[in-house]
Amino acid sequence: MDAVNRKLLSDKFGVFLDDESLLDQLVDLCRNYNLSGEDIFYKWEAKYLSLGHSSIRPRVTAEAVDALKSQLQDDAKKAKKHAQAVAAGRANLNAKMSMNLFGRVAVKSEPKEQKLFPSSSSLGVPEAKWMAAGPSKVTVSCPNLQNIPPMGQRYRYMYQKISERGEALDDQIEETAELVQSFYNIEEFGDPAKSTEEETTIVGRIVFDADSTSASAVKLNEATLTLEASRSMGSGVRVSLRLDPNVRLKGAKKGIGGVGFFPGAIVALRGSNGGGGWFTVTEVLPLPSLPAPTALGSNGSFSVSVACGPFTADADLSYEPWKLLLAKWKTEKPEIIIIVGPFIDCMHALWKNGEVDEPPIAQFRSMILEPLQQLLDSLPGTSVVVVPSVRDLISDYAVFPQAELASSVFDDPRIYSIPNPSQLSLNGVSFAVSSVDVLFHLRKEEFFKPMSEISSAPLAENETPASDAMAKLCRHVLQQRSFYPIFPPPLDLVNEVNLDVTHSGKLKLAEDTAPLVLILPSKLKQFHKTVDETVAVNPSFATKGTYANIKILSGKPVQVDICKLSE
Structure with missing residues (x-):
């Protein structure tokens, strides 16, 4: 390009150049300002004519x-200022046009890295512990919540x-293979x-074949x-x-x-590939179970009450189920709620249709937080643990x-905000909780294949029958x-998850021991089951009129009652 510009400039200016080195400077101007030799000549011509020179070209x-x-x-410089002014004007116009009903401005911008909640295991720090405010006898600790900078962990959802x-x-497959x-x-x-x-043993992830995906109607x-094998164990091929x-x-x-298969499941199989383009499975090896939860010690007995949102009916924002819960807790006096x-559901019809005048945080404080604080004032021995949902309008x-709800949402030492999902310890008893309805998603995606059993393992004491x-x-x-x-999530339910694959490590259950209590809210009918010595609880939703009360008794099995708000 420089050679072309040099020839153009030489033809245009020719003998009028005082020095041949000036031609090099003109070529540099072409390069620095992204102009052609002809553009430089026209600008030069306009300049000397504007200065009142005659038509005779000066040196x-x-x-x-x-x-x-x-x-x-x-x-x-003028062009840059003009471009900035135009961009600012457009952004201001877009902001006015996209002002949403929450009073927030939606301005299109370049994706920014957002901080992800830190993990104590990744940061190499001890877990956070709090003594509940007042005379409570329950110590709350959460390994994946720390008031420490996240050290480079970022959210890049949809920009990974x-x-x-x-x-x-791949890491999921290889860790399971180990x-x-x-x-x-x-x-x-x-x-x-x-x-x-x-015959050989293989480990990989269950996926759909090339002609079917979770986006289709085919189950x-x-x-x-x-x-699908990992890249290190099978070059990432699908068989x-x-x-x-x-x-x-x-x-x-x-x-x-038998065995339940679903997209995303990591499986261990025995069989062979006879060269026909498929792998014939002759034996399925169940994945190793987590170590059994620690037996209950002598840390004292305490009660836990669990309730899951939404907390108001679809037709209104009166929060009647929430008010009934508060009345129940005032009578029952649990140590932990x-x-x-x-809490403020983005899928609620009134919010979706723009029929609410106040900001979400204002409604949360008036309808949820303030009544809850009044309850805690009357129950000095009670503390509250809050787990957000991806549908929460008050979550960042x-x-x-x-990540947990922002600290600005709460200003009360009796209320602990933790991430979703989380594993926490109450007086040394391990609890695990998530707000995503994984049970319904599994039920929807699972394909169950009956199989004959060999070398079966016996059920634990008081364990729910394995066929349940x-x-x-x-x-x-x-x-x-x-x-x-599950991976990928079902297409028609993906908005309930918004799965960030690159941070799937935060979805892992702790490797050292299984939780004693696993809380998995679901639209499926409420239940509590004992599975591999873990008590799994589905309290259902407050709008369905149910919640769960859990009693931890020293030296005795966990007691769970599914309670009705109407009783």
């Missing part, structure tokens, strides 16, 4: 080139790199795409079962699975009757995993060691 001197350079600099998502998904290898004493895993006459079935007619399930809970969002984060449908769903969460093991 091109060093001073004249410097003057032209100054003019180009001034023109560039494909490589980052791929690495996160557990399987250690538990079953496997020397080496096979490549599911490699032809072999001998996972035996004909569409496909396994169709065919279940042998005599496929067996080895080492599962007695009476479970766990409330799970949404609408992705899962989700709800117990099977809860077992998926525990065995996959994830609050949300």
Whole structure:
């Protein structure tokens, strides 16, 4: 390009150049200001005519080139200011046009990195502990909540790199493979795409085949079962699975009757690839269970009440179920109250249709927070743990995993805000809680294949029969060691999750022990089940008129009552 501009400038100015070096300076101006040689000539011509020169072209001197350079600099500054003014005007117009009913301005901007809630395990710091305000005898601690900068952990939802998502998904497979290898004493895993006459053990993720996706109406079935290997264990290939007619399930809970497959499930399989383009499965190996929860010590007995939003009916914002809950708690006097969002639900018809005049935070404080604080004033031995929902209008984060509600929302030492999902300890008793309806999603996506059982494991004392449908769903969460093991989420339910794959590590259950109590709110009928020595509780929603009371008694099994607001 410089050569072209040099020729143009030489032709235009020719003998009028005082010095050949001035031609080099003119070429530099072309390059620096992204102009052609012809543009430079026209600007030069306009300048000397504006100064009153005659039509006889003056000599091109060093001073004249410097003057032209100054003019180009001034023109560039003016153009930049004009562009900024235009952009500001457009942004202001867009802001006025997109002012939403919450009084917030929606201005389009470049994606900014947002801070993610920190993890004590990743930061190498001890877990946060609080003694409940007043004479409460319950100590609350949450390992994944710290008042420490997140050290570079960021939210980039919808702006993640494909490589980052791929690495996160691969890590899930490889971490599970290590557990399987250690538990079953496997020397080496096979490549599911490699032809072999001998049986081999493989680990991978269940996915749809190429012709079916979770976005389609086709549900996972035996004909569409496909396994995806990690890049290190099988070059990331996808191989169709065919279940042998005599496929067996080895080492599962007695009476479970088969295996539930769903998109995203990590599985361990035995079989072979005979070269026909598929892997024939002859045996399914259940994933190792988490270590049993610690037995209840002598830390004293206490009660926990759990209620889940929405807390007002679809037709109004009177919050009648919430008022009934407050009345119940005033009578029952639990030591700990766990409330799970949404509190101000973005899916509520009145909010969606723009029929609410006050900001969400104002309604939260008047309808939820202030009545709750009045209750705590009358119950000095009670503390509250708050878990947000991705549907909460008062949350700064609408992705899962989700940071806790901002500290500005609460200003009360008796109320503890924790992330979604979370694992927390109450007097040393492990609780796990999430607001996403993973049970309904699993029920919708699961394909159950009956199989014969060999080397079955006995049920624990007081454990729910393994064939129980709800117990099977809860077992998926525990065995996959994830609050949300499905990937990808069902298309028609994706707005209930907004799954951030790159931070899926925040969805893991703690590796050291299973939670004693697992709280999974769902639109499925309320229940409590004992699964692998973990008590799984679905309190359902306050709008359905139910909540759960849990009693922790030293040296005794956990007691759970599903209570009705109307009683």
